[in-house]
Amino acid sequence: MPRTVDHAERRAQIIAALLRVAGRAGLHTVTMRSVAAEAGVSLRLVQYYFQSKAQLMHAALExxxxxxxxxxxxxxxQLPGPLSARDFLEAFLTEALPIDPESRTFHLVWTSYAVLAMTDPELAEQPFVAGPNRLERQLxxxxxxxxxxxxxxxxxxxDAEAARLLTLNxxxxxxxxxxxxxPEAAMAVLRYHLDSLFGTREPISHPG
Known part of the structure; x- marks a missing residue:
């Protein structure tokens, strides 16, 4: 009996392949064909789940x-609680820095996407600024x-301080x-700015 295809799993497989290609050589090198080869599937299958490169890139960003x-x-x-606002922001913004392979890939793909969207109308149509806008409101x-x-x-x-914090980060x-x-130098700059908002205090310890 043929195995039932898990479409969510197949989409995830293709997205993971895109991220590996982008992580090695940059998002600008990604093609539907290179993603198919990386995922070990046919080009036609990639096109079945993602009708365009822009759609595939946006799915990867999401x-x-x-x-x-x-x-x-x-x-x-994992953080000790309750946290002060300053300690919460330090932990939150430190987590957003590219200090490990996963967060580095996120920054690389997002930054590359933003640059490509400046000259690619199809990419620019995708609402990829929703995430940063949400984070700014949260801050x-x-x-x-x-x-x-x-x-x-x-x-x-x-509102202005939240925009400045996110832009700084x-x-x-x-x-x-x-x-x-x-990364340690970047965190020192971040702490310096938080000290200007809240006053100097001992930094919290970050797990891992």
Whole structure:
């Protein structure tokens, strides 16, 4: 009796192949044919699940965002609680830095996607900024609560500070990705900025 095809599993297999190709040589080198070869399936099968390269890339980006969210939930469960707003933000933003193979792949693919979308109308049509927008709102909520709790100066603009934190973290991530600075140096810059918002304190220990 023929084995029933698990379509979700097959899609995941193809997406994983794209990420391996992109992780080795960059997203700009990815083709439907190279993904098919990496996955060990036919080109026609890849095209059955993803009608275009842009659709496949967007699916990979969504997969990475879900994976990143799951990593953060796991890290959050391991942290000592309750956390102050400053310690929560340090843990949250540190998790977003490319300091291990999984987070490095996420940064590489997302940054490459953003660059390609500037000149590829099909890629630009995909709403790949939804993730960063959601994170910025989450950071702003944490900062507003910190102001209400007296942890942060009430005169600061929580929305502007959230945008600045996220932009800083993206820049630090890129600097680590290209070898400009080590992960420890990036974390030192992040802590310096958090100290300017909340005051100096002992940094929390990060599992792993």
């Amino acid at each position: 997969h990475l965002e879900r994976q990143s969210h799951e990593r953060w939930e796991t890290r959050q469960a 702003a909520d944490v900062l507003r609560q910190a102001q209400a709790d007296g942890e942060m100066a009430p005169g600061l603009d929580a 993206h820049g630090l991530g890129t600097s680590v990705l290209v070898g400009q600075r080590a």
